Amino acid sequence: QQQVKQSPQSLIVQKGGISIINCAYENTAFDYFPWYQQFPGKGPALLIAIRPDVSEKKEGRFTISFNKSAKQFSLHIMDSQPGDSATYFCAARNYGQNFVFGPGTRLSVLP
Amino acid sequence: DTAVSQTPKYLVTQMGNDKSIKCEQNLGHDTMYWYKQDSKKFLKIMFSYNNKELIINETVPNRFSPKSPDKAHLNLHINSLELGDSAVYFCASSQELSGDGYTFGSGTRLTVV
Numbered sequence: 629q630q631q632v633k634q635s636p637q638s639l640i641v642q643k644g645g646i647s648i649i650n651c652a653y654e655n656t657a658f659d660y661f662p663w664y665q666q667f668p669g670k671g672p673a674l675l676i677a678i679r680p681d682v683s684e685k686k687e688g689r690f691t692i693s694f695n696k697s698a699k700q701f702s703l704h705i706m707d708s709q710p711g712d713s714a715t716y717f718c719a720a721r722n723y724g725q726n727f728v729f730g731p732g733t734r735l736s737v738l739p
Numbered sequence: 740d741t742a743v744s745q746t747p748k749y750l751v752t753q754m755g756n757d758k759s760i761k762c763e764q765n766l767g768h769d770t771m772y773w774y775k776q777d778s779k780k781f782l783k784i785m786f787s788y789n790n791k792e793l794i795i796n797e798t799v800p801n802r803f804s805p806k807s808p809d810k811a812h813l814n815l816h817i818n819s820l821e822l823g824d825s826a827v828y829f830c831a832s833s834q835e836l837s838g839d840g841y842t843f844g845s846g847t848r849l850t851v852v
Contacts, residue, residue: 660839671743671829671843672782715780721837726772726794729782 632720634730641737647705649733651718658720663703666715708737742766745830745844753852760815760847762830770836771813774829788813789836820851
């Protein structure tokens with residue numbers, strides 16, 4: 629119940645394309661769903677986050693879509709750029725407990 | 740003015756040695772964490788430390804021990820290092836336990852030979 633599943637494991641997208649990464653969870657007590665971006669040699673950095681009371685959140689080219697009934701959420705990167713090439717982690721939090729991270733998706737955006 | 744800083748960035752050591760990794764945050768956060776990232780990039784919580792309360796992931800061997808001299812520092816001491824301890828270790832902090840948005844350090848790559 630504490631797991632967060634993430635797919636795909638790796639993703640290759642052409643420059644200008646849309647990158648979509650999907651996550652699913654079981655624990656309905658989760659109340660906060662962030663996405664982290666990690667570049668090689670760096671620590672994960674908070675990219676965008678959503679709470680279950682909204683279905684979508686957009687920040688620039690990054691959008692989270694959230695489906696509470698399906699217990700799924702996804703990250704969409706519009707107009708993907710080579711600089712977006714990184715590993716992306718979804719995560720979920722049950723307030724007062726530690727975050728649970730997905731296994732990560734390695735995104736490569738080809739120039 | 741790095742928010743969460745870890746030292747060293749790289750650490751190569753022999754099996755059986757004892758080593759420490761230091762972490763400092765200047766964000767005024769109340770909670771600090773240690774995560775282990777294995778070769779497959781999976782992030783696993785090791786410890787969280789909040790107001791002198793230590794929460795330990797039960798799967799962490801007792802060779803690993805966090806030490807917090809004050810709220811801004813959480814060091815990781817590892818005894819009798821094993822080959823399987825090779826990984827990247829990340830320190831992180833948040834305003835409160837499981838607060839919105841962790842700030843991670845840039846990691847320490849530990850290689851045990």
